[in-house]
Amino acid sequence: MSELEQLPVHAKAWNQRELLAKIISRQVHVIDDIGGFWPSYQVQERDGDDIHQQLDEINSHLEKLDWIVRLYPEEPWVMQVLPAPTRQFPKNHVAIVFWLLSLFTTAFAAEKWMASGRPQGGWIFEHATLDALVGYSLPILFTIMVASFVQKHVANRYGVRVPHLFPMFGPAVLWWPFGIIGFTSMPRSDARVWPDRASMGNTAVSAPLVIILLGMAIALLGLQLTPNYVALSSAPLMLELPLFLNLLGLYTEGDVEMMLKTAWAHPLTRAGSTLMFMGWISLLPIPTFPGGRVIISRMGIAEARTGSTQIMLLMVMMLFAFLFGAFSGWSIWTPVVAVLFVLLIQRGSDPRLPVVLDDFKGMPEQDHRRIGWMLFVAFMFALPAQIPFEVADDWDQSLEFSLKSDDIVLGNVTVQYIYVNNPSLVTQTWNLEIFQPPGGSIDSHLDCSNDHQCSGEILPQNEITIRIDHDIMPFTSITNPQKTVGIKINDVILNYTISPDEEVFPIGDWVWQGSISEPAYCVQLHWNEPIQTSISLESQGDLQDLITLDGTPNDILQLDGTESEICLSGKSGLGPDDVNQIGFNLNQTVYQMDIGKSNIIPKLIMPETGINIIPQSNQSGWNEWSTGGELFLELEGDCPTEQTTSVPLRPIEGDWIWDLAVKRSGRIPIVEQQILTILAPEHSVITWCSAGDLMTRTDYLVSFGPSLSLLVAEDWKRAWEGQITFENSSIFIHNPGLNNLSLTIDQHGNGADWNVSNEIVLLAGQTTEIIAVEPLSGQSFAWLVHDDWQVILHLANHEV
Numbered sequence: 001m002s003e004l005e006q007l008p009v010h011a012k013a014w015n016q017r018e019l020l021a022k023i024i025s026r027q028v029h030v031i032d033d034i035g036g037f038w039p040s041y042q043v044q045e046r047d048g049d050d051i052h053q054q055l056d057e058i059n060s061h062l063e064k065l066d067w068i069v070r071l072y073p074e075e076p077w078v079m080q081v082l083p084a085p086t087r088q089f090p091k092n093h094v095a096i097v098f099w100l101l102s103l104f105t106t107a108f109a110a111e112k113w114m115a116s117g118r119p120q121g122g123w124i125f126e127h128a129t130l131d132a133l134v135g136y137s138l139p140i141l142f143t144i145m146v147a148s149f150v151q152k153h154v155a156n157r158y159g160v161r162v163p164h165l166f167p168m169f170g171p172a173v174l175w176w177p178f179g180i181i182g183f184t185s186m187p188r189s190d191a192r193v194w195p196d197r198a199s200m201g202n203t204a205v206s207a208p209l210v211i212i213l214l215g216m217a218i219a220l221l222g223l224q225l226t227p228n229y230v231a232l233s234s235a236p237l238m239l240e241l242p243l244f245l246n247l248l249g250l251y252t253e254g255d256v257e258m259m260l261k262t263a264w265a266h267p268l269t270r271a272g273s274t275l276m277f278m279g280w281i282s283l284l285p286i287p288t289f290p291g292g293r294v295i296i297s298r299m300g301i302a303e304a305r306t307g308s309t310q311i312m313l314l315m316v317m318m319l320f321a322f323l324f325g326a327f328s329g330w331s332i333w334t335p336v337v338a339v340l341f342v343l344l345i346q347r348g349s350d351p352r353l354p355v356v357l358d359d360f361k362g363m364p365e366q367d368h369r370r371i372g373w374m375l376f377v378a379f380m381f382a383l384p385a386q387i388p389f390e391v392a393d394d395w396d397q398s399l400e401f402s403l404k405s406d407d408i409v410l411g412n413v414t415v416q417y418i419y420v421n422n423p424s425l426v427t428q429t430w431n432l433e434i435f436q437p438p439g440g441s442i443d444s445h446l447d448c449s450n451d452h453q454c455s456g457e458i459l460p461q462n463e464i465t466i467r468i469d470h471d472i473m474p475f476t477s478i479t480n481p482q483k484t485v486g487i488k489i490n491d492v493i494l495n496y497t498i499s500p501d502e503e504v505f506p507i508g509d510w511v512w513q514g515s516i517s518e519p520a521y522c523v524q525l526h527w528n529e530p531i532q533t534s535i536s537l538e539s540q541g542d543l544q545d546l547i548t549l550d551g552t553p554n555d556i557l558q559l560d561g562t563e564s565e566i567c568l569s570g571k572s573g574l575g576p577d578d579v580n581q582i583g584f585n586l587n588q589t590v591y592q593m594d595i596g597k598s599n600i601i602p603k604l605i606m607p608e609t610g611i612n613i614i615p616q617s618n619q620s621g622w623n624e625w626s627t628g629g630e631l632f633l634e635l636e637g638d639c640p641t642e643q644t645t646s647v648p649l650r651p652i653e654g655d656w657i658w659d660l661a662v663k664r665s666g667r668i669p670i671v672e673q674q675i676l677t678i679l680a681p682e683h684s685v686i687t688w689c690s691a692g693d694l695m696t697r698t699d700y701l702v703s704f705g706p707s708l709s710l711l712v713a714e715d716w717k718r719a720w721e722g723q724i725t726f727e728n729s730s731i732f733i734h735n736p737g738l739n740n741l742s743l744t745i746d747q748h749g750n751g752a753d754w755n756v757s758n759e760i761v762l763l764a765g766q767t768t769e770i771i772a773v774e775p776l777s778g779q780s781f782a783w784l785v786h787d788d789w790q791v792i793l794h795l796a797n798h799e800v
Contacts, residue, residue: 109172109179110136135267158199201297219272240385436486530561573781751797
């Protein structure tokens with residue numbers, strides 16, 4: 001109607017219900033007053049009128065009287081008159097307090113977030129607090145302010161007055177590091193009166209969309225401003241950006257750069273991520289949230305508040321909680337899901353809020369479709385990660401090293417690659433050294449200025465390759481064909497082998513086995529392909545007659561491809577010191593092999609009462625241990641890198657005894673005035689780690705017998721058993737014991753006998769010179785053996 005009907009004057013005054021009915025009757029037909037606490041009327045629209053349009057005109061007239069009319073879709077229509085809410089808006093100082101507190105809490109949160117590391121000179125300012133304010137606090141608060149003005153503008157278009165938004169300050173703890181809880185308004189938007197669902201839906205969706213869009217733009221700007229490297233001082237709080245930003249960053253930056261940039265992210269990136277997280281949460285279909293008003297605007301109050309809808313929302317929330325791990329442990333989603341469940345259960349079925357005057361009017365199809373698309377895009381693009389942030393405990397993990405191959409085949413140019421991987425978030429240094437080169441006919445050099453040592457730096461999440469070239473030098477025979485190369489990179493030892501390109505070849509050196517009386521030399525064979533071949537000894541000069549192949553007199557031995565080793569047998573007395581190299585021809589290739597270390601541990605022969613270390617004595621002092629170091633009983637592994645043991649305590653009175661069965665390790669003490677007695681169990685192994693050289697380790701097998709000292713090259717040795725050399729046809733043996741010892745002479749070999757006395761006695765407490773003249777012809781050998789407290793001097797001579 002273009003003009004309202006005039007109300008006739010009545011002789012009797014109307015009451016309030018009658019007055020309201022008369023006012024409403026000017027727009028619609030009032031059929032009946034159906035009573036109720038608030039006036040309610042059955043109405044019918046007039047011919048040609050739209051009931052929804054008439055409701056707007058009625059409310060436009062009554063709002064001046066602080067009344068509002070709500071339409072219910074009954075048959076016929078029902079209009080209920082309600083008092084318009086007044087005095088809902090608090091004073092400005094309440095919002096100002098929230099804004100100021102949020103400014104402080106967000107700045108504090110940003111400082112904690114950036115504490116792990118900032119670029120030199122800061123992100124924006126050198127002062128950390130200014131960085132936090134300008135880079136984090138102000139972008140968040142400014143975005144909420146912009147969203148507030150946009151929401152008010154949208155609401156004003158529908159004739160609704162809504163309050164400004166303000167942030168809710170919050171903690172800056174590890175599981176909620178944002179500094180704010182979210183944003184809200186006073187009064188709540190649910191308590192405001194909405195003329196229809198379209199006005200409520202468009203207004204509700206506006207603020208979260210602005211926050212998400214501006215947050216996305218701020219985060220993208222922060223990513224562009226984040227450098228590729230920032231030095232960290234502690235474990236950072238890494239970001240996992242929302243879906244769209246993460247996909248875009250992976251496409252433009254790459255996975256490694258993206259991970260690094262989110263580890264020391266620019267405060268703008270953190271601010272944008274926080275805004276997108278808050279905006280996404282606010283769009284969830286939960287009562288009192290903007291998303292709760294959006295779902296009502298699309299479904300209507302009656303349908304949205306039904307039990308089936310609430311059960312569906314509960315199931316969706318349960319699925320959401322399980323997918324995001326809210327029940328697997330305390331995380332950021334645990335309090336979020338708890339709040340969502342409480343709000344959904346307490347207010348999910350309350351039809352009183354929000355107040356929509358014309359709920360049955362519905363939403364225009366255009367608005368319905370537009371809001372649906374905006375929700376879908378916002379939910380997908382701003383979808384948070386399951387773990388939006390986490391502390392990177394492995395930020396400083398050590399470098400990882402690996403070889404391309406543990407065994408490389410020898411060629412004209414043989415290359416090995418060492419891969420150095422830095423899985424940490426900090427730049428690390430590396431130092432590589434070839435401490436065990438292959439030697440022989442193979443020359444090794446690194447691809448750097450120094451052939452055997454390189455160093456450098458490697459950036460976070462990076463991998464470099466170090467190349468080692470092995471060049472074959474001219475040779476006539478292959479010496480030790482399978483070489484072991486030792487690489488030390490930082491504190492890690494890597495070993496690999498270089499093998500010849502042959503069907504069969506020996507591995508390692510000749511190993512001396514057996515005893516001096518029955519010596520044997522063995523070497524392992526490696527078969528790349530089992531074939532039938534032969535092996536023969538090369539000429540050994542004067543030693544040719546002292547060595548046989550596998551104990552047979554044959555010069556050539558046939559192999560069928562199943563042999564794991566080959567052995568050479570030697571005549572008595574032939575020790576590893578007498579043979580430099582033994583060459584042989586295997587499968588038409590000549591190998592000149594070195595003699596490796598013996599597998600026999602030297603014996604430390606001592607009486608059960610122990611070894612006496614006598615002060616100021618050359619023969620009975622520390623002897624070979626005089627350079628110092630440490631002694632260990634049954635040491636497992638290598639010698640320690642530092643001397644951490646103590647010397648055995650010296651008593652004030654009584655004998656000074658070091659029982660290794662009790663004190664199993666100790667530093668070699670200085671013996672000046674009092675005799676030190678060292679005890680050890682029989683058949684145990686004593687290890688001497690010499691001072692100053694961490695690679696030196698000497699083991700001794702304890703055997704009970706006479707304690708003697710042998711003069712070797714002007715030095716006295718307590719490990720006297722083994723091969724000996726007569727200097728000028730004589731040797732010197734010191735007997736510190738109290739009893740004389742007879743020296744037994746045993747002659748060996750098919751040559752002439754040594755000229756030596758058979759009645760030699762090692763006098764107690766004295767040094768005895770033993771004279772023995774070797775034959776003029778043949779190969780002669782001599783060695784000492786202990787056998788049940790007997791000292792035996794073996795003398796051998798073999799014709800060649």
